[in-house]
Each structure stands twice: as structure tokens, then as C-alpha cells.
Amino acid sequence: MVTSCFAERLAKHVPLSDAEKAALARLEENPRKVKRGAMIQRVNDTVTELFVLREGRVMSFVILPDGSRQILRVYFPGDFIGSASTIYSKAPESLIALTDVVVCPFDKHALRRLLEEYPRVAALLFLLSNAERVAMTDRLASLGRTSAKARVASFLLDMFDRLRVTDDGVIDSFDLKLTQEEIGDSIGLTSVHVNRMIRQMEQEGLISRSNGRITLHQMARLEEIGHYTNRHKDMDLDWLPVG
Amino acid sequence: MVTSCFAERLAKHVPLSDAEKAALARLEENPRKVKRGAMIQRVNDTVTELFVLREGRVMSFVILPDGSRQILRVYFPGDFIGSASTIYSKAPESLIALTDVVVCPFDKHALRRLLEEYPRVAALLFLLSNAERVAMTDRLASLGRTSAKARVASFLLDMFDRLRVTDDGVIDSFDLKLTQEEIGDSIGLTSVHVNRMIRQMEQEGLISRSNGRITLHQMARLEEIGHYTNRHKDMDLDWLPVG
DNA sequence: GTGGGGCGTTTTGCCATCGTAACGAGAATT
DNA sequence: AATTCTCGTTACGATGGCAAAACGCCCCAC
Known part of the structure; x- marks a missing residue:
């Protein structure tokens, strides 16, 4: 095959x-x-x-x-x-x-x-x-109606959950391979403000970082802050024709 | 039929x-x-x-x-x-x-x-x-990276162009049937600020209003302000199988 | 090994944009 | 006639943008 x-x-x-x-x-x-x-x-x-x-x-x-x-x-x-x-x-x-x-x-x-x-x-x-x-509408709501901190939180969670779909090695930390400027350009913020938020979240113990890897510590709290919904759990494709 | x-x-x-x-x-x-x-x-x-x-x-x-x-x-x-x-x-x-x-x-x-x-x-x-x-990504760019005025302009143009696809009666004016609050909730602004922008655009002669109808006067200028691209013109479905 | 260049991050001060709260007026709906 | 919507308008203030510079790190040339 x-x-x-x-x-x-x-x-x-x-x-x-x-x-x-x-x-x-x-x-x-x-x-x-x-x-x-x-x-x-x-x-x-x-x-x-x-x-x-x-x-x-x-x-x-x-x-x-x-x-x-x-x-x-x-x-x-x-x-x-x-x-x-x-x-x-x-x-x-x-x-x-x-x-x-x-x-x-x-x-x-x-x-x-x-x-x-x-x-x-x-x-x-x-x-x-x-x-x-x-996924686009979720981000639309994020950009349109949530704070900078919420956007960063939901963005990180989204990346995390999407990586986890294919990469079984992902448990609670991952390598984003994005600069803070790129994160900002994704969620409608400047790199300066992304940096402010990330450091703030780090100080609060929500996340931590070491050489490029990001670790998420308080998943539930992050979801709350980011108004995040994991869409991957609710998928239902069983009604499709059989192959 | x-x-x-x-x-x-x-x-x-x-x-x-x-x-x-x-x-x-x-x-x-x-x-x-x-x-x-x-x-x-x-x-x-x-x-x-x-x-x-x-x-x-x-x-x-x-x-x-x-x-x-x-x-x-x-x-x-x-x-x-x-x-x-x-x-x-x-x-x-x-x-x-x-x-x-x-x-x-x-x-x-x-x-x-x-x-x-x-x-x-x-x-x-x-x-x-x-x-x-x-269409969603267009609005995402609008919310993430453009000013309030640009968002209002592109939103109006988008509604206008979409109405025109089906409704031949639409020439340069249309009835939005949305409150300013609803416009704001679409493009990530408050009704107050939507109102500011709309009145400003009206003063500049870009649009005008009378009992709910909006008329677009300087289409080209509006497109420039809103960084708007009409996607309907560029569609190509000819490569699909014949019916 | 050392100096330099590039890239990304961190930090700061200033301030514009846009949100919040509040109220009035007119139109529409009951 | 009363109530609810919608729009208009104000004063005030917070969020987050802008500009600029310093810092750390990695890589490379010498």
C-alpha cells in the first residue's frame, strides 16, 4: 500500500x-x-x-x-x-x-x-x-471581541491541539516555530504586545518557555482566559456513506 | 421545472x-x-x-x-x-x-x-x-490589521457586492437591515465607534443615508480606504466536470 | 578564540484609537 | 399611550500601538 x-x-x-x-x-x-x-x-x-x-x-x-x-x-x-x-x-x-x-x-x-x-x-x-x-470563525470572534491576553491564550491552545492531532509526541509542550512577531500577525497584535502578554502569562505560571519550546501548565485556566473551545472533540463524520 | x-x-x-x-x-x-x-x-x-x-x-x-x-x-x-x-x-x-x-x-x-x-x-x-x-480570511485581515474606518468601509462594500449577486435592483444604494450595533458586532467595534465612523464618512461625502438606506458615492475611494477586494469577479469554475 | 552581524526578544515612554457609561430624542412597536 | 429600539453625542479612560534602543544568542569569518 x-x-x-x-x-x-x-x-x-x-x-x-x-x-x-x-x-x-x-x-x-x-x-x-x-x-x-x-x-x-x-x-x-x-x-x-x-x-x-x-x-x-x-x-x-x-x-x-x-x-x-x-x-x-x-x-x-x-x-x-x-x-x-x-x-x-x-x-x-x-x-x-x-x-x-x-x-x-x-x-x-x-x-x-x-x-x-x-x-x-x-x-x-x-x-x-x-x-x-x-476555525476561521473562532479566530474571528477572538480578534473581534477578546483582549490581547485572551487572543494569545487561545492561539497557543489552538496550535497545541492541532499539533496533537498528528504528532503523538506532543503532551503539554511544543515548539511553535513562530516568532512573537508572527504570533502577533496571526492574532492582530504587535510583537511588543505579544511579548508583554507572554511574559505576563509566564509570571502567572500559566505557561513556561525554554529554548523555543512552550509548555502549557494550566490548560483549563488558559481555556477560560482565551474563551477557547477545542473543536476536535466534537467531530462527527459517521453519517457519511460507507467506503 | x-x-x-x-x-x-x-x-x-x-x-x-x-x-x-x-x-x-x-x-x-x-x-x-x-x-x-x-x-x-x-x-x-x-x-x-x-x-x-x-x-x-x-x-x-x-x-x-x-x-x-x-x-x-x-x-x-x-x-x-x-x-x-x-x-x-x-x-x-x-x-x-x-x-x-x-x-x-x-x-x-x-x-x-x-x-x-x-x-x-x-x-x-x-x-x-x-x-x-x-470571505472569512478577508474579514480576519480586516479585523486584525485595519482601522475602524477601513473596517466599516470594507464591510459596507462586502454587503453591497453580495447583495448585488442576487438582487438586480441594487445599483449604488441598499438597505442593510442591520443596526449600528450589529455592524459593530460584525467587525469588532462598539456601536458608538461605528456611529463615529459612519458620520465621518457621511461628512466626507463617501456615503449618504436616508431612512435606513445607505448609498455608496465614491466606490473606488471606499475600496481604497477599506483595502477591499471584490472576490466575485475572479471566480473560475469552468474546470469542473460537465453536468 | 574573537569580533561582528543578524535575528529575535525585552524594555521603556508616549500617545492615538477605540471602549465605557450615560443620557436624550425620535421612531417604531405593543 | 407606553414601552422598547435605534441613533446621536458627550466626557473620560484603558488598551494596545509606535518608535527606539538594548540585550542575548547563534553563526560565521578571520
């Missing part, structure tokens, strides 16, 4: 047939290595490609006319990236490698064939796309 | 076969009238239903523990609502009718059959879900 990190990810939600696994693996036939810091996709590029992220971390972002940056999403291995190019001919967001990375690009016509031949995979992609939407 | 406002909406993107139209119309077999202000869905309700909005306006929102509200999305006729319940068993957001409304609820198992039998519709739903995601 060919392995595919995307198939593995999907299989965490729904058991896949061998044919489905093989079809998904075919999307990952052309792995491409990308160096840390390199641009994978640029805003307004004409794109027909999507990606599965196999190794490393990637972020999507936009730069506003005044030069400020909004980071839209941080991606982890097994994530499906750049789905906006299924509907827009020009990329609405840029993609950059946060670490050395392996991405598997495939053309949207390959996706089309997949959707035609494997309706259940199509449904699954639809569902996961809805999960992404909910 | 049975008419369905959802099919009509989809047909604006891709020509649909009669079979597809009929299948979509079947989702709308049980129209339900809802009074203005009534709750259609409540956060944490166990839900298995989705909706097509046939008439009126609906908003989705969450209430944070401190009582503040974040409005996540305003929906217009032809919109597909509540897709989060395809993946979460408990509703992550509340739905409320902004005007008297006709919604067409259907169970997610009906959606499942549709996805199984009409792969192209499944693909289409996937694409539109991605468009929603992009």
Missing part, C-alpha cells in the same frame, strides 16, 4: 477503502522540497495548483497596502493547502515555508478527477473545508 | 442539468417561515439540519462568556446555511432571523444522498465552501 500523509489524516476521521487511499496517494506523486523562508505561492499569482503538506510548517498570509501583514493560517503535516485556487484563478493569499518543508503539489484537474470518481472523498473534503471555516 | 433559489444561485456559476436542478429543489421541499428576531439555531444545540435561505436575511453569531457578541456572517437569499453541522454534532454558532424569513431545512442525510448521486454538485459545494473561507 502506498502511504500518503493526507490519506492518513483523512483516515483519522473515516476508514478509507484501498482504492481511495491509492487515489489520494496519487496526489502526492510529486513531492517538492522547499527551503525555510521560501515563497510557495504569491498573492495574485495565477495558480491552478493545490498542495498537500507532507513535512514541516507553512503559513498563509496577506500583506496590506500599508505593509502590515495578517497571517491567516498555520499549516501542519497532513494539511490540505491552497484550496482557494479551486475557485479563484488568482491566489488570494501567499504561502511561505516556516521550516524546511516537503509539499506535494497537484493540479486542480487532478482534484477534479478525484472528486468525480470518489464521491465520498469529495464529501470528506467538503466537511473538512467546513471545519476550516469554523 | 421546479424552481429552487439554491439551484438558481449555483446556476449563476455553472450550468446545471435538469436532474441536478430537481435534486437541489428537493432540498427545499419543506419551507419554514420564521419571524424576525426568532432563533433558528442555538449554539450547542444538537443539530442534524442544514438550511437553504429562500427569503429574508439571517445572521450567525456567537456570544462570549462576558456577554459580548461576534457576528460571524450575514446570509442572503440563495445562501447555504449551517454547514458546520455536517461535521460537528453540536452547533458552533447561533442563527437568528434578521427579517421575516423563509428557510428550507433539510437533514444532513439528504445532503449525503445528494453528494453521493451528484458528484458535480458535491464539487460545487466544496468550491463555494472555499469561497466562504476566503
Whole structure:
């Protein structure tokens, strides 16, 4: 059986047939290595490609006319990236490698064939796309209606929970691989203020840090501060057609 | 031919076969009238239903523990609502009718059959879900990185452009049917500050108002102020399978 | 081993933007 | 007619942005 990190990810939600696994693996036939810091996709590029992220971390972002940056999403291995190019001919967001990375690009016509031949995979992609939407609305509420401290708390918890889905090594500490400026650009704060909040949370014993790793100490208290809800627990995909 | 406002909406993107139209119309077999202000869905309700909005306006929102509200999305006729319940068993957001409304609820198992039998519709739903995601990221950048004035400007333009997709009567003025408090709750501001910005924009001749209707005068200038991009122009669905 | 450059973090003082609280007026709803 | 909504407007103040500089650390060249 060919392995595919995307198939593995999907299989965490729904058991896949061998044919489905093989079809998904075919999307990952052309792995491409990308160096840390390199641009994978640029805003307004004409794109027909999507990606599965196999190794490393990637972020999507936009730069506003005044030069400020909004980071839209941080991606982890097994994530499906750049789905906006299924509907827009020009990329609405840029993609950059946060670490050395392996991405598997495939053309949207390959996706089309997949959707035609494997309706259940199509449904699954639809569902996961809805999960992404909910993740966005959660962050929207965070940016729109919560304090700086709450935003940092919920951001850390979100990263933590997402890492834990794929990486079993994650217990209560993790390596964010983001600078404080990047955290700020994710949650609508300046790096200065992110620093203020992180140090404050550290002093309060909510988190601690050592050489880049962040440890979360009072998970429940952090969830309260950040008004955070772990969405991963409540997923229900059992109603999907059987493979 | 049975008419369905959802099919009509989809047909604006891709020509649909009669079979597809009929299948979509079947989702709308049980129209339900809802009074203005009534709750259609409540956060944490166990839900298995989705909706097509046939008439009126609906908003989705969450209430944070401190009582503040974040409005996540305003929906217009032809919109597909509540897709989060395809993946979460408990509703992550509340739905409320902004005007008297006709919604067409259907169970997610009906959606499942549709996805199984009409792969192209499944693909289409996937694409539109991605468009929603992009709309969310646009607002995320707005909340995270732009001023109050920019947020109001881009919000007005967004509502305007979305109304124009379905309502041909919309030229340069429209009836928002939102209070200033609701606008604020959409873009992360207080009603007081929304009021400041709106009056300021009115004084500058960017917009004008009379009994609830808003008229946009300097569209280009507004787009500049709000860092707004009209996403509707750039859509490309031609690569989808033929019906 | 040492000096330097780059990057990220830490820190400070100042101040703009935006929120809070409060109240009045007019319109709409009962 | 009474009540509730919505909008308008004010004074005051807190949150978080801005600018600038210093600090620590890692890596590299010499």
C-alpha cells in the first residue's frame, strides 16, 4: 500500500477503502522540497495548483497596502493547502515555508478527477473545508471581541491541539516555530504586545518557555482566559456513506 | 421545472442539468417561515439540519462568556446555511432571523444522498465552501490589521457586492437591515465607534443615508480606504466536470 | 578564540484609537 | 399611550500601538 500523509489524516476521521487511499496517494506523486523562508505561492499569482503538506510548517498570509501583514493560517503535516485556487484563478493569499518543508503539489484537474470518481472523498473534503471555516470563525470572534491576553491564550491552545492531532509526541509542550512577531500577525497584535502578554502569562505560571519550546501548565485556566473551545472533540463524520 | 433559489444561485456559476436542478429543489421541499428576531439555531444545540435561505436575511453569531457578541456572517437569499453541522454534532454558532424569513431545512442525510448521486454538485459545494473561507480570511485581515474606518468601509462594500449577486435592483444604494450595533458586532467595534465612523464618512461625502438606506458615492475611494477586494469577479469554475 | 552581524526578544515612554457609561430624542412597536 | 429600539453625542479612560534602543544568542569569518 502506498502511504500518503493526507490519506492518513483523512483516515483519522473515516476508514478509507484501498482504492481511495491509492487515489489520494496519487496526489502526492510529486513531492517538492522547499527551503525555510521560501515563497510557495504569491498573492495574485495565477495558480491552478493545490498542495498537500507532507513535512514541516507553512503559513498563509496577506500583506496590506500599508505593509502590515495578517497571517491567516498555520499549516501542519497532513494539511490540505491552497484550496482557494479551486475557485479563484488568482491566489488570494501567499504561502511561505516556516521550516524546511516537503509539499506535494497537484493540479486542480487532478482534484477534479478525484472528486468525480470518489464521491465520498469529495464529501470528506467538503466537511473538512467546513471545519476550516469554523476555525476561521473562532479566530474571528477572538480578534473581534477578546483582549490581547485572551487572543494569545487561545492561539497557543489552538496550535497545541492541532499539533496533537498528528504528532503523538506532543503532551503539554511544543515548539511553535513562530516568532512573537508572527504570533502577533496571526492574532492582530504587535510583537511588543505579544511579548508583554507572554511574559505576563509566564509570571502567572500559566505557561513556561525554554529554548523555543512552550509548555502549557494550566490548560483549563488558559481555556477560560482565551474563551477557547477545542473543536476536535466534537467531530462527527459517521453519517457519511460507507467506503 | 421546479424552481429552487439554491439551484438558481449555483446556476449563476455553472450550468446545471435538469436532474441536478430537481435534486437541489428537493432540498427545499419543506419551507419554514420564521419571524424576525426568532432563533433558528442555538449554539450547542444538537443539530442534524442544514438550511437553504429562500427569503429574508439571517445572521450567525456567537456570544462570549462576558456577554459580548461576534457576528460571524450575514446570509442572503440563495445562501447555504449551517454547514458546520455536517461535521460537528453540536452547533458552533447561533442563527437568528434578521427579517421575516423563509428557510428550507433539510437533514444532513439528504445532503449525503445528494453528494453521493451528484458528484458535480458535491464539487460545487466544496468550491463555494472555499469561497466562504476566503470571505472569512478577508474579514480576519480586516479585523486584525485595519482601522475602524477601513473596517466599516470594507464591510459596507462586502454587503453591497453580495447583495448585488442576487438582487438586480441594487445599483449604488441598499438597505442593510442591520443596526449600528450589529455592524459593530460584525467587525469588532462598539456601536458608538461605528456611529463615529459612519458620520465621518457621511461628512466626507463617501456615503449618504436616508431612512435606513445607505448609498455608496465614491466606490473606488471606499475600496481604497477599506483595502477591499471584490472576490466575485475572479471566480473560475469552468474546470469542473460537465453536468 | 574573537569580533561582528543578524535575528529575535525585552524594555521603556508616549500617545492615538477605540471602549465605557450615560443620557436624550425620535421612531417604531405593543 | 407606553414601552422598547435605534441613533446621536458627550466626557473620560484603558488598551494596545509606535518608535527606539538594548540585550542575548547563534553563526560565521578571520
